[in-house]
Every structure is written in C-alpha cells, then in structure tokens.
Amino acid sequence: MEEHGFLPWQAEAWQRLQAQRRDDRLPHALLITGAAGIGKGRFAHALAASLLCSRPQEDGTPCGACQGCHWFRAGSHPDYGRLEPEEPGKAIRVDAVRAFVDGEGLTSQAGGYKLLVIEPAEAMNQAAANSLLKTLEEPVPWTLMLLISSDPGRLPATIRSRCQRLHFDVPAPDLARDWLRRQGVNGDPDLLLALAAGAPLKARELADPEILAERSKLLDEFAAILAQREDPVALAARWSRLPLERLLEWYSGWLIDSLRLKADPAVRDLINPDQRKRLQAIGERVESDQLYRLLDEAYRVIRSLGTPLNPQLTLEDLLLTLAASIDRQRTRQ
Incomplete structure (x- = not known):
C-alpha cells in the first residue's frame, strides 16, 4: 500500500509546482486546501521530501539516497519543521510558531530550502497567526511555508492573502x-x-468493518431517541468516547438524508444509500421544520470543532434537543 508520494489526482499540481521550482518561481507560502481525507498533508509531505532532496529525479521525485533524503526519512532533517496541536482540537500556540520563525529558525542549515508545515493551519490562535504574519510579510529567501487547511475561512484574511492557494477538489x-x-x-x-x-x-x-458496525449501532440509537426508547444523557456519555468529528458527520448526514427522502422518496443522491428505508421512515415521522432545526444545531457544533469543547456536555445538548423535537411536534398536534 503506497504511503508516500503524491496521489493520482494531485499529478497536475505536482507538475506545476515542479515547473515553478525549475524556474526558481516557487512561492514563499502555499495554502493547501480541500476536503478532509483528500490527501493534502500527504502532498505537503511529498513536496517537502522533494525540495529537501539534493538530487531529485527529473519529475521531482526524491532520489532516496542523498543525505537530505536520509535525514527526512528519519524525521531528523534540520531544515524541516512541523507545527500541529499538541492534542486534537487544541490550538497551535504562539510559542510554537516563534520557536521556528524567530532568530536563526528560518536559516537553512543544509544550504537548500527551509520548510515549515502547519496542519491544520486554522488551529493557530490569534497570537500565533499574528506571529506568522510578520514572517509572511517579510519572506526569507529559500524558505517555504506549507499551510494545510480543510476550513481556510477560519484563517485571518491577512494570512490567506499572503499565500499562494493550492486547492484540491475530490477526484x-x-x-x-x-x-x-x-x-x-x-x-x-x-x-x-x-x-x-x-x-x-x-x-x-x-x-474498517468495526467503524461501519459502530455507525449502524449509532443510527439504531439515534432512531431509539426519536422513539423515546433511549435516555439521551446516558447515550451522550457513551457517544462522548467516540471520535467527535466523525460522529457529527454521521449525525448531520442522517438528518440531511431524512430531509431529502421526505422531499423525494426516489432521490438518488444520498450520503447513506444503504440506510434509505430507515432514514425515509425517520423523515416520515419527523416534520421538516424539526429536521431543519436539528440540522442547524448540528452545524453549530461542527463549526465549533477546533475550539475547546466538552464532548459529553456538547452531545447531551444535541441529543436532548433531538428528543425534545418529538415532544414539540406532539404538543402542536
């Protein structure tokens, strides 16, 4: 299974950047954007490996034999830095940025490019973004910043405007x-x-079969709350032990599909095509305005990902709102 190098749908971008490299026209900062799971970080890793290789092949592929390649493969290249949150959902703090950009941090030790990868770039707090901005405003030759973001709208406009954008669509x-x-x-x-x-x-x-089995169990529990056969608070305690981002994607996807099926039972464009009958039944049971209200609440939580959250309290609020939607519906009837 290939784990390194750019991906097939990234070939055009790779060729374009390698042409810029040959012409000595690489930007000082590249903002790599696109959906999560499309390979943005992998592309940045491949590009860094290429630029830190002293004898790359004609297409930019690293030689794999020079000192730079050995250092990079071992994770010890002196001209490569990577910034990421200490824990998922935490911020990238200003001290981490300053450690790289202050003093001699931007001076190449091996005589070639100096690279810094920041992923996810939108995790930088305001002070960290301001510290990076000073470097972007006064770029250092042969230094390249690679900012990776699935949500570039959360980056300050001043950061975005000083980067060359490289966007990857889904293939x-x-x-x-x-x-x-x-x-x-x-x-x-x-x-x-x-x-x-x-x-x-x-x-x-x-x-992974275990992930798909978990998804099916969660949908059972989602339906059970609507049927008032599950305690939302107890269920939130169990759900809080699962990856929150994935859980919210599934939760919002069930609501979206229920709305689509409510509008058109024959609709083909579904996020969960294997759960058509179950989600259609939910759509028939819950009124459209309630489904939209639940979806708005899910989106509110999704937008807050990356900020300090208490997963259990967040899910309690979400699932109590889900249970209450049926009560509101009955009251109106």
Missing part, C-alpha cells in the same frame, strides 16, 4: 474507485465514497 469517482481498489480496500467503494463525501483517504479509513 472523479472512477479515479477514486480505482485508487481504493489498488489499495486493497474491501467493501462497496460507492458506499464508502458516499460516506466520505468523495474523499478517498477517508473512504479507505471507513472501510
């Missing part, structure tokens, strides 16, 4: 299915890609 379905097949992924590729919103790396992750 064509045929290309994504072929890549999943070559990765040896089992399961229905169309279902996996639907659940992953077309993002192949996320689809590969979701191919």
